[in-house]
Amino acid sequence: MQPDDLANALRPKLGDRLKGVEPFVGTAGRVRFDRAGAIDLFRAVRDELGFGHLSMVGGIDWVDRREVFYVVWSDAERQYAILSTDLPANDAHVESASGVWPSANWHERETWEMVDITFDHHPDIRHLLMPDGYAFHPLLRSFKLHEPEELEVKTRRV
């Protein structure tokens, strides 16, 4: 499957919520979409293109914006594809993919606690790697290395 195939299959479903498909090394292509079309895109990719397995979800903090990306795998094509969208830094939220691929659950919890991207309608949004009550999102660019004592004060038992 080539990037053009992805674009041709997704264009009728998403319209202008599909920002474009570009080649990406080792995958069928990288789909860039608007967050308004997230759920439509997930359903189309899973049900019609056959990408049944969500391999990972991740987030990147590009200071001026945040990016969230989903790596999906198709057993039939034996190919990965990447779905990614840009979010404004001051309003970083996107619809959760947990309803489409259940494996998104923990990945989205991790993405939320590391780079502070909110996933709407997530069934169980809690800390995954950090203790409850942890006060930071440590993979944000604005996170500074703290003195150990300062971390201790801000990480209380709950």
Add this chain to the structure above:
Amino acid sequence: MSSSGEVVLSKPSAVATSGASLPVVREPAVPFVEIEALRVKEFIPAAKEALTSLIAEQGQAKLIRPVFNWAGRNSLFPLHWGLACCAIEFAAAFGARWDAERFGVVPRSSPRQCDLLIVNGTVTWKVSHKLITLYEQMPEPKWVIAMGNCATGGGPFRTAYSVVPGVDKLVPVDVYIAGCPPRPEAMLDGILRLEQLIRERKE
């Protein structure tokens, strides 16, 4: 003295075994078990009386504390709880080559049976609550050994967002063992130092 100059010891004159009659073994009038029961019955009040008078004479702490310390330091039971790569050395110390069991150190799987917590590895904030819970579940008296650089002061992860910079932020530590990871010899040395601490314990 013989002619060749050797010393010849004279044989013992009475070698009694050959001709003497052996004592006849008879059934005791009272069965053995009952004799034992009688002995115990007599022993307990006698021992109690002797111990009471001794305690009144010497003072309880002075008499019993050394016994407790002796028993405690020769049967340190660490919690069988591996956190990171130091746990490999921890396991090796109980293997055939180093054999920590000869010091009475036997890892137990339940904190209720332990009096020694060996923190062997990097402690993250996520696991810190479990560590405190395990420490609180151990019966008194209890001791803690921080094994390796991570448990001692965070090690190479000291400034990381997820790592406790030294387990002494969470529980009181008696002995620190340096190393990354420490050799099993170093762990045994730490245990022996802890035994020294217990030996010198006053209260």
